[in-house]
Amino acid sequence: MEKFFDYSELHEIYDVVIIGGGPAGLTSGIYAARDNLKTLILEKNYPGGQVAITEVIENYPGFPEGISGGDLTDQMYKHALHFGVQVKNGECCGIEFDGNIKIVSLKHNDLKIKTKSLIIAAGARPKNLEIPGEAKFLGKGISFCATCDGAFYRGKTVAVIGGGDSAVEEAHYLTRFAEKVYIVHRRDKFRAAKILQDRVFSNPKIEVVWNAQLVKVNGETKVESLTILDKVKNIELDLKIDGIFVFIGWVADTEHFRGVLDMDESGFIRSDESCKTCVPGIFVAGDVRTKELRQVVTAVSDGAMASKAAEKYIEEFFGEH
Numbered sequence: 001m002e003k004f005f006d007y008s009e010l011h012e013i014y015d016v017v018i019i020g021g022g023p024a025g026l027t028s029g030i031y032a033a034r035d036n037l038k039t040l041i042l043e044k045n046y047p048g049g050q051v052a053i054t055e056v057i058e059n060y061p062g063f064p065e066g067i068s069g070g071d072l073t074d075q076m077y078k079h080a081l082h083f084g085v086q087v088k089n090g091e092c093c094g095i096e097f098d099g100n101i102k103i104v105s106l107k108h109n110d111l112k113i114k115t116k117s118l119i120i121a122a123g124a125r126p127k128n129l130e131i132p133g134e135a136k137f138l139g140k141g142i143s144f145c146a147t148c149d150g151a152f153y154r155g156k157t158v159a160v161i162g163g164g165d166s167a168v169e170e171a172h173y174l175t176r177f178a179e180k181v182y183i184v185h186r187r188d189k190f191r192a193a194k195i196l197q198d199r200v201f202s203n204p205k206i207e208v209v210w211n212a213q214l215v216k217v218n219g220e221t222k223v224e225s226l227t228i229l230d231k232v233k234n235i236e237l238d239l240k241i242d243g244i245f246v247f248i249g250w251v252a253d254t255e256h257f258r259g260v261l262d263m264d265e266s267g268f269i270r271s272d273e274s275c276k277t278c279v280p281g282i283f284v285a286g287d288v289r290t291k292e293l294r295q296v297v298t299a300v301s302d303g304a305m306a307s308k309a310a311e312k313y314i315e316e317f318f319g320e321h
């Protein structure tokens, strides 16, 4: 994926600009380009987004043996390029309007990109623990990615925080490396899918610590223990561990759309079923949208919906493209 250098690489006005190159954004791009719309995807990190660093995806239809997130999103990226989508490295930091034209500002350079329609598919970022000791060890013993950092914990003991699909799935994955994995959960029930729960309950390397409120992370130069409060017995205890993997949900990075788009208290953007936001010509797709189920399959579905809605909007407000 290339960086923008100057305006010569830009169309004067795009039909569709898509913020985010994960499954939702790449799918929007494929649909838009096949409708012959001038389409640009802006991705701030790497194509594929969070899914690209997921070890294996077992519930994307068509792959009964599972497929790695990297392989799946790489194919989606190639698919988008194949139909002529421009995919560029860039981070949106603001939006202005000139009548029906939307103007996207990029961070780190002065480029302003004009477009008839905008699809926000910016995904979400992992939630922090927000307890004492976290800041000191972020990236140095506290991780949000088992695929990236699991191998550093060969033969060691780690704590996985959370009780959703991510925590339970990643805890199981981490037993490939770690000698022991605690799953530390704040309630007495997981919300994860039953099949994933069964897998961890039958894994002898995993011990679940229920009803645990996180108190602080301890250590001098490295993570040494996690203090938790047993909410049933009302006693504090220290779990001796070498690392912590946090999977407690997601928040949306949508600060620069605040005041423009309608969003919930965590920053997820509200839309209708066809992915239209409260602003005509701006659509939202994937994890950044308020929704019940955040999965690759729902992200790609949103991507298609948003793109078709954008095409209709362009026809209505700008005529033939």
Ligand code: NAP
Binding pocket: 058, 059, 129, 161, 162, 163, 164, 165, 166, 167, 169, 186, 187, 190, 191, 214, 247, 248, 249, 250, 292, 293, 294, 295
């Ligand atoms: P999630 O479903 O929101 O689960 C977050 C977990 O963290 C919950 O168990 C929650 O506890 C706990 N939690 C939240 N805030 C906390 C805090 N401050 N301190 C301690 N614990 C806290 O997040 P996720 O597991 O990342 O999943 C997100 C979405 O992706 C879901 O829709 C999920 O189905 C999907 N996903 C699917 C797969 C798959 O299908 N294989 C894999 C990964 C993710 P409570 O339960 O008490 O609320």
